[in-house]
Amino acid sequence: MLREWKEPVRPGEEELKMRLAAAREKLAAQQLLIKEQKVPVLVLLEGWGTAGKGYCIGQIIENIDPRHFKVESMERKTGEEERKPFLYRHFTRIPEAGKFVFLDSGWMDEVVEERLHGELSEEKYAKRIESVRRFERQLTDNGYLVMKFFLHISKKEQTRRMERLTDEKDTVWRVGKKDLWQNSHYEKCMDAFSSYLKSTNMPSAPWYIVDAKSKKWTELQVLETLTQGIDIALDNRDMAVPLLQNVFPLERMPLLSEIPLDKTLDEETYRKELKHLKQRLGELHNRLYRKKVPVIIAYEGWDAAGKGGNIKRITSALDPRGYEVHPIASPEPHEKARHYLWRFWTRLPKTGHIAIFDRSWYGRVMVERLEGFCTENDWMRAYNEINEFEKELHDWGAVIIKFWVQIDKDTQLERFNERQNTPEKQWKITEEDWRNREKWDQYETAVNEMITKTSTTYAPWHILESVDKKYARIKALRIVIEELEKALD
Amino acid sequence: MLREWKEPVRPGEEELKMRLAAAREKLAAQQLLIKEQKVPVLVLLEGWGTAGKGYCIGQIIENIDPRHFKVESMERKTGEEERKPFLYRHFTRIPEAGKFVFLDSGWMDEVVEERLHGELSEEKYAKRIESVRRFERQLTDNGYLVMKFFLHISKKEQTRRMERLTDEKDTVWRVGKKDLWQNSHYEKCMDAFSSYLKSTNMPSAPWYIVDAKSKKWTELQVLETLTQGIDIALDNRDMAVPLLQNVFPLERMPLLSEIPLDKTLDEETYRKELKHLKQRLGELHNRLYRKKVPVIIAYEGWDAAGKGGNIKRITSALDPRGYEVHPIASPEPHEKARHYLWRFWTRLPKTGHIAIFDRSWYGRVMVERLEGFCTENDWMRAYNEINEFEKELHDWGAVIIKFWVQIDKDTQLERFNERQNTPEKQWKITEEDWRNREKWDQYETAVNEMITKTSTTYAPWHILESVDKKYARIKALRIVIEELEKALD
Numbered sequence: 019m020l021r022e023w024k025e026p027v028r029p030g031e032e033e034l035k036m037r038l039a040a041a042r043e044k045l046a047a048q049q050l051l052i053k054e055q056k057v058p059v060l061v062l063l064e065g066w067g068t069a070g071k072g073y074c075i076g077q078i079i080e081n082i083d084p085r086h087f088k089v090e091s092m093e094r095k096t097g098e099e100e101r102k103p104f105l106y107r108h109f110t111r112i113p114e115a116g117k118f119v120f121l122d123s124g125w126m127d128e129v130v131e132e133r134l135h136g137e138l139s140e141e142k143y144a145k146r147i148e149s150v151r152r153f154e155r156q157l158t159d160n161g162y163l164v165m166k167f168f169l170h171i172s173k174k175e176q177t178r179r180m181e182r183l184t185d186e187k188d189t190v191w192r193v194g195k196k197d198l199w200q201n202s203h204y205e206k207c208m209d210a211f212s213s214y215l216k217s218t219n220m221p222s223a224p225w226y227i228v229d230a231k232s233k234k235w236t237e238l239q240v241l242e243t244l245t246q247g248i249d250i251a252l253d254n255r256d257m258a259v260p261l262l263q264n265v266f267p268l269e270r271m272p273l274l275s276e277i278p279l280d281k282t283l284d285e286e287t288y289r290k291e292l293k294h295l296k297q298r299l300g301e302l303h304n305r306l307y308r309k310k311v312p313v314i315i316a317y318e319g320w321d322a323a324g325k326g327g328n329i330k331r332i333t334s335a336l337d338p339r340g341y342e343v344h345p346i347a348s349p350e351p352h353e354k355a356r357h358y359l360w361r362f363w364t365r366l367p368k369t370g371h372i373a374i375f376d377r378s379w380y381g382r383v384m385v386e387r388l389e390g391f392c393t394e395n396d397w398m399r400a401y402n403e404i405n406e407f408e409k410e411l412h413d414w415g416a417v418i419i420k421f422w423v424q425i426d427k428d429t430q431l432e433r434f435n436e437r438q439n440t441p442e443k444q445w446k447i448t449e450e451d452w453r454n455r456e457k458w459d460q461y462e463t464a465v466n467e468m469i470t471k472t473s474t475t476y477a478p479w480h481i482l483e484s485v486d487k488k489y490a491r492i493k494a495l496r497i498v499i500e501e502l503e504k505a506l507d
Numbered sequence: 508m509l510r511e512w513k514e515p516v517r518p519g520e521e522e523l524k525m526r527l528a529a530a531r532e533k534l535a536a537q538q539l540l541i542k543e544q545k546v547p548v549l550v551l552l553e554g555w556g557t558a559g560k561g562y563c564i565g566q567i568i569e570n571i572d573p574r575h576f577k578v579e580s581m582e583r584k585t586g587e588e589e590r591k592p593f594l595y596r597h598f599t600r601i602p603e604a605g606k607f608v609f610l611d612s613g614w615m616d617e618v619v620e621e622r623l624h625g626e627l628s629e630e631k632y633a634k635r636i637e638s639v640r641r642f643e644r645q646l647t648d649n650g651y652l653v654m655k656f657f658l659h660i661s662k663k664e665q666t667r668r669m670e671r672l673t674d675e676k677d678t679v680w681r682v683g684k685k686d687l688w689q690n691s692h693y694e695k696c697m698d699a700f701s702s703y704l705k706s707t708n709m710p711s712a713p714w715y716i717v718d719a720k721s722k723k724w725t726e727l728q729v730l731e732t733l734t735q736g737i738d739i740a741l742d743n744r745d746m747a748v749p750l751l752q753n754v755f756p757l758e759r760m761p762l763l764s765e766i767p768l769d770k771t772l773d774e775e776t777y778r779k780e781l782k783h784l785k786q787r788l789g790e791l792h793n794r795l796y797r798k799k800v801p802v803i804i805a806y807e808g809w810d811a812a813g814k815g816g817n818i819k820r821i822t823s824a825l826d827p828r829g830y831e832v833h834p835i836a837s838p839e840p841h842e843k844a845r846h847y848l849w850r851f852w853t854r855l856p857k858t859g860h861i862a863i864f865d866r867s868w869y870g871r872v873m874v875e876r877l878e879g880f881c882t883e884n885d886w887m888r889a890y891n892e893i894n895e896f897e898k899e900l901h902d903w904g905a906v907i908i909k910f911w912v913q914i915d916k917d918t919q920l921e922r923f924n925e926r927q928n929t930p931e932k933q934w935k936i937t938e939e940d941w942r943n944r945e946k947w948d949q950y951e952t953a954v955n956e957m958i959t960k961t962s963t964t965y966a967p968w969h970i971l972e973s974v975d976k977k978y979a980r981i982k983a984l985r986i987v988i989e990e991l992e993k994a995l996d
Contacts, residue, residue, distance in 0.1 A: 050934055076827045084818060084832035084865060091828040097585050122828055188793045304677045329573060338565045339580040339611055343573035351839055376573060445539055 019215040020170060020208055023227050028235050038234060041241035046081045048248045049118075053086060056115035057251055058162050058356070061244065064126045065169025066207075067197030068179040069230040074169070075120045077237045078244070082118060091122035101310075101368040103414035104128075104146065105153055109363040112157065114355035125150055126166075126218070130210050131196075134203075145413060147217045152406045158222035159259045159399060160357050163251040165244055166223060168215060169230035173204040261398055266405045269473045272481075273466050279426055282486040295495040296335035302502045303336050303372070310369040311505050312416040315498065316378040319423025320461075321451045322433040324487040328423060329374055331491045332498060341372035346381065358382050358392075358400075359407055369415070378420075379404055383468045388460050401471040408477040417505045418477040419498060422469060423484045427458055508704040509659060509697055512716050517724050527723060530730035535570045537737045538607075542575060545604035546740055547651045547845070550733060553615045554658025555696075556686030557668040558719040563658070564609045566726045567733070571607060580611035590799075590857040592903035593617075593635065594642055598852040601646065603844035614639055615655075615707070619699050620685070623692075634902060636706045641895045647711035648748045648888060649846050652740040654733055655712060657704060658719040662693040750887055755894045758962045761970075762955050768915055771975040784984040785824035791991045792825050792861070799858040800994050801905040804987065805867040808912025809950075810940045811922040813976045817912060818863055820980045821987060830861035835870065847871055847881075847889075848896055858904070867909075868893055872957045877949055890960040897966040906994045907966040908987060911958060912973045916947055 029037065052059060061078075063071040072091070079087055090111050099107045105125070113119035129146045132138045138146065157164050171179075180197060183189045200207050219225050226243050230236045283291075306313065315332070317325045333341060344365050353361040359379055367373035382404070387397040408418055425433075434455070437447040454461070473479045480497050484490035518526065541548060550567075552560040561580070568576055579600050588596045594614070602608035618635045621627045627635065646653050660668075669686060672678045689696050708714050715732050719725045772780075795802065804821070806814045822830060833854050842850040848868055856862035871893070876886040897907055914922075923944070926936040943950070962968045969986050973979035 047931065050931075053934075072826055072828050076823070076825075079827060080819065080823050083815065084822070084863075085834040089827040089831070094586075096587050097583075098587075120827070188790055191793075191797055301677055304680075308680055326572065330569065333573070334565070334569050336565075337561055338568060338578040338609070339561050342577070345574040350841055374573075442536065442539075445542075 019219065019225070020168075020212045020227065023170065025229050026239070028229070028232070029238075034234060034238060037242070038238050041238065041245055042081045044245045045078070045241060045248075048245060048252075049082050049086050051252055052118070052248065053116040055252060055255060056355075057248075057255070058113040058115050059118045059248065059251075060113055060121070060157065060162055060164045061118060062121045062124050062126070062164070062166045063169060063240075064123050064167065065228070065230060066171050066176055067200050068176055068183065068193070069169035069171050070233060070236055071122050071169055073233060074230075074236050074240055075122055077233075078241060079120065086116070087118035087120060088113070089120045089122065092124055092127060098368065101312075101370075102366055103410055103416075105149055105410060106363060106366060109153065109357075109360065112162070112356055112360060114352065115161075116355070125153075126168075126214055130207075130214050134207065134210050147214075149410060149413075150218050151220060152410075154218070154220065154223045155262075156359070156403055156406065157357065159403070160396075161255070162357070163247060164223040165247050166218075166225050167240055167243070168211070168225055168227045169236060170227050171230045173201065175231060176201050176204070259395055259399060261395070262402050264402050264405060264471065266409060266474045266476075268471070269475055269478045271469050271473045271479060274424060274462055274469075277424055277481055277483060279424065279429075279483050279485045281483045281489045283489040283492060285488070288488040288492060291492050292331065292495070295492065295499060296331070298499055299332070299335040299495060299502075300337075302499060302506065303340055305506055306372075306502060307337075307340050307370045309506060311502075312367045312369045312411075312414070313372040313419070313502070313505075314367065314375070314411060314416050315372065315419045315421070316375045316380070317421050317423060318378060318380050318384070318465075319421070319482070319484070320425055320430055321454060322430050322437070322447075323423035323425045324484045324490060325376055325423050327487055328421075328482065328484070328491050328494050329376060331495060332374065335495075336372065340370070341374060342367065343374045343376060346375055346377040358386075359403070362407075366411070367416075379407065380468060380472075383472075384461065384464050387464055388457060401468070404472055405474050405477075408472075408474065412476040417501050419501050420472075420477060420479045421482050421494060421497075422465070422479050423482045423490060425484050427455075429485050430455065508708065508714070509657075509701045509716065512659065514718050515728070517718070517721070518727075523723060523727060526731070527727050530727065530734055531570045533734045534567070534730060534737075537734060537741075538571050538575050540741055541607070541737065542605040544741060544744060545844075546737075546744070547602040547604050548607045548737065548740075549602055549610070549646065549651055549653045550607060551610045551613050551615070551653070551655045552658060552729075553612050553656065554717070554719060555660050555665055556689050557665055557672065557682070558658035558660050559722060559725055560611050560658055562722060563719075563725050563729055564611055566722075567730060568609065575605070576607035576609060577602070578609045578611065581613055581616060587857065590801075590859075591855055592899055592905075594638055594899060595852060595855060598642065598846075598849065601651070601845055601849060603841065604650075605844070614642075615657075615703055619696075619703050623696065623699050636703070638899060638902075639707055640709060641899075643707070643709065643712045645848070645892055645895065646846065648892075649885075650744070651846070652736060653712040654736050655707075655714050656729055656732070657700070657714055657716045658725060659716050660719050662690065664720060665690050665693070748884055748888060750884070751891050753891050753894060753960065755898060755963045755965075757960070758964055758967045760958050760962045760968060763913060763951055763958075766913055766970055766972060768913065768918075768972050768974045770972045770978045772978040772981060774977070777977040777981065780981050781820065781984070784981065784988060785820070787988055788821070788824040788984060788991075789826075791988060791995065792829055794995055795861075795991060796826075796829050796859045798995060800991075801856045801858045801900075801903070802861040802908070802991070802994075803856065803864070803900060803905050804861065804908045804910070805864045805869070806910050806912060807867060807869050807873070807954075808910070808971070808973070809914050809919055810943060811919050811926070811936075812912035812914045813973045813979060814865055814912050816976055817910075817971065817973070817980050817983050818865060820984060821863065824984075825861065829859070830863060831856065832863045832865060835864055835866040847875075848892070851896075855900070856905075868896065869957060869961075872961075873950065873953050876953055877946060890957070893961055894963050894966075897961075897963065901965040906990050908990050909961075909966060909968045910971050910983060910986075911954070911968050912971045912979060914973050916944075918974050919944065 063075060065071055075089055108125045133143050154164055180193050183193045215225050228236055228239045317329060319325050349361060362379045382400040383397050386392045411418055434447055437443040469479050482490040482494055554560055564578055597614050622632050643653055669682050672682045704714050717725055717728045808814050838850055851868045871889040872886050875881045900907055923936055926932040958968050971979040971982055
């Protein structure tokens with residue numbers, strides 16, 4: 019894309035000044051609309067070393083109240099980040115509704131850099147591109163405005179700037195090894211940038227190539243494009259988002275009503291099996307820690323189906339230093355203000371660790387759907403978004419195990435009553451549980467649709483028949499062990 | 508302390524079993540009281556390598572619902588953590604009200620380890636001990652239950668365990684270099700542990716030395732002590748906390764009413780000075796980045812005093828990659844559930860970076876005091892707690908600059924009216940501002956007390972006379988520059 023790019027005509031000094039003043043004022047006014055209408059705005063500045071990304075961001079934010087924006091600059095990955103999926107450190111930095119995040123380079127820089135230095139095979143590079151495209155589309159589909167700028171300068175200009183910076187004691191540190199390497203491999207870098215720009219140039223988040231030859235001119239191009247983008251985003255806010263077809267292979271699953279619930283296990287077999295399986299799981303936990311395999315286990319199921327007790331049988335076999343249980347309740351304000359997957363991205367395990375989710379991202383297509391916490395378009399889109407999310411985790415190397423804990427309506431009533439009548443258990447039952455129970459049939463429809471549409475081959479659902487909790491616990495342990503064994507071989 | 512310690516008598520097998528069952532049940536019941544009464548519980552397990560800290564935690568948490576606890580194990584410092592004050596990674600991990608955090612070793616391990624390996628001079632070690640004592644006292648003073656256990660085993664027992672672990676392929680990784688070193692320097696380590704235990708054995712957070720010879724016996728001692736501790740904490744909840752005298756040297760400050768507000772600056776001098784000072788600040792920013800000096804600037808002041816515009820004049824001189832502005836509003840639920848300083852600990856800058864707080868931890872002794880968001884004892888204690896907090900930052904090497912932006916009541920009224928009558932500025936004025944204005948006199952009393960009690964020599968307040976905003980901006984820039992110059996020399 020860079021080779022075909024035509025340098026825009028720079029306006030005269032007088033015009034430049036006037037247009038700059040106008041654009042600045044416009045942005046200052048727009049920040050309030052953005053806030054009012056709760057649009058999250060992600061502004062990504064990529065480009066050549068010394069092109070002036072940092073300076074440009076510095077100028078732009080002068081027009082915005084500090085309460086409304088955040089600047090993030092991509093430094094080297096921390097040890098923690100190295101142990102998370104590629105998108106982790108990017109996804110966790112997305113803005114809240116009504117606010118701006120400015121990124122001083124981001125995932126483009128990371129991907130192209132790794133490709134240029136041979137750290138990514140062509141196959142892995144292609145996967146990264148897929149990840150990026152999905153990531154950006156998930157943001158724009160969910161109402162994010164994503165503005166991507168590439169600050170372009172010629173080789174000659176880059177050389178000149180580096181020389182000038184190196185001359186000054188206080189600025190010499192700004193010219194890094196990376197810049198030097200880029201300058202002496204300018205053509206090769208140009209090709210890599212171009213190819214990345216082309217592959218990620220999407221209608222909902224296109225690239226804007228900026229002529230970065232002079233500071234004020236750079237600022238003007240970015241400001242004018244940004245403010246236009248904001249205008250369009252505010253206008254289009256209520257337009258429907260197209261639903262994408264699911265593109266991932268699915269497994270055939272039974273409907274809830276087809277699942278026989280008469281399975282039981284006698285006390286003695288249970289005790290013996292439990293002891294034996296827990297020991298085996300403990301051994302596997304040691305091995306996956308050493309092999310650095312991340313494991314994600316999600317529990318969903320009816321209220322009082324026995325999720326808690328089931329989870330406890332898994333965790334009691336594990337070293338507490340190597341796992342974490344995340345009970346998922348309704349989102350807190352700072353979570354609600356971001357993409358609904360954000361609070362799960364921030365809770366991902368490190369490699370070698372196990373994260374167990376007691377309720378999960380599937381809330382989007384169950385409670386959020388039924389309670390109207392999101393629009394129909396939102397939850398319909400979510401099946402595919404969730405499959406994409408899990409694909410990302412799978413490609414990273416994670417073992418993903420999803421349990422639906424199943425009971426029938428009578429069993430639930432029995433257990434609710436028992437909780438209500440046992441003082442130590444009363445805290446486990448709330449008004450909300452009774453209200454949800456009234457919506458059993460609607461939930462059943464939603465769960466069936468969920469299981470059908472998100473049982474991908476790489477992350478299928480497992481049903482735990484839990485009228486006999488002992489049976490369900492042993493089955494869960496067996497499945498976890500089996501999946502870990504597969505992953506460790 | 509370890510050498511004087513007398514091994515407790517282990518009960519017989521039968522008694523052990525019974526007492527264990529009773530203690531487990533008790534803890535299971537207590538978790539609900541803890542939740543109801545919103546007590547945060549921090550359980551710290553320290554001790555010899557292979558003493559069984561992780562295993563013991565694993566047993567204990569089986570009695571607690573996963574929604575009510577978190578386990579943290581102290582791994583090696585991340586790059587990010589290396590660039591924060593010593594207490595950062597510990598303070599950020601404290602529990603929420605109503606929940607447990609179990610720490611598989613923590614600050615004791617870190618401090619003793621560094622001392623043993625000569626990374627801490629005796630002087631620095633003494634400072635660390637001071638920090639730890641203050642940290643733990645700040646927690647217990649603020650209603651935290653802090654239970655500290657040291658799991659003790661003999662040299663012989665440690666040798667035996669290490670041999671057994673090393674024999675097994677799956678467990679050999681558990682014996683680290685650290686354990687080996689400890690074992691071959693057992694006496695030296697014993698002395699270091701003892702001395703640490705003695706120096707940090709405080710009435711409100713004493714040490715419990717646990718005979719860790721066998722697993723069940725270890726569990727019993729920890730469980731019984733923990734449950735007793737919880738009982739006492741629940742009983743003592745409403746007891747007054749003693750106020751500590753301030754022990755830090757203070758600077759003499761004027762009362763607000765004594766500050767002349769007639770200072771002004773003409774437009775031309777302002778323009779010239781602004782340009783010159785911004786350039787100077789930009790240069791200093793480069794230098795402190797290279798020298799890795801962290802800078803913390805806190806702004807407090809009357810509504811409409813001009814904090815925002817003042818901050819903007821500072822930030823526009825800075826590289827956006829090197830600073831962050833933190834606008835402080837009322838705390839979110841997960842913040843309110845923790846020690847009031849937690850949300851500031853989590854927002855500290857890295858070394859070499861600048862953090863600007865638009866309102867700050869001083870909310871405790873202003874809005875929280877006046878609105879009754881905390882008890883009288885709480886805010887009276889806070890002066891000293893805040894001085895301690897800033898001392899911690901100062902000892903870490905941070906430059907701390909605190910501004911009080913001062914105007915008179917008439918000027919505020921003028922500016923409120925102007926905001927109300929200018930459409931683009933209306934969002935800046937709320938009902939709350941008017942309500943606060945009615946409490947001007949009460950605020951003035953609180954501010955005077957705050958400035959008097961927290962103007963320590965290492966972090967004094969600076970008054971910015973801001974009836975003429977231009978004057979205040981230039982004064983702020985000058986002070987920042989002067990403080991940075993001092994730190995960089």
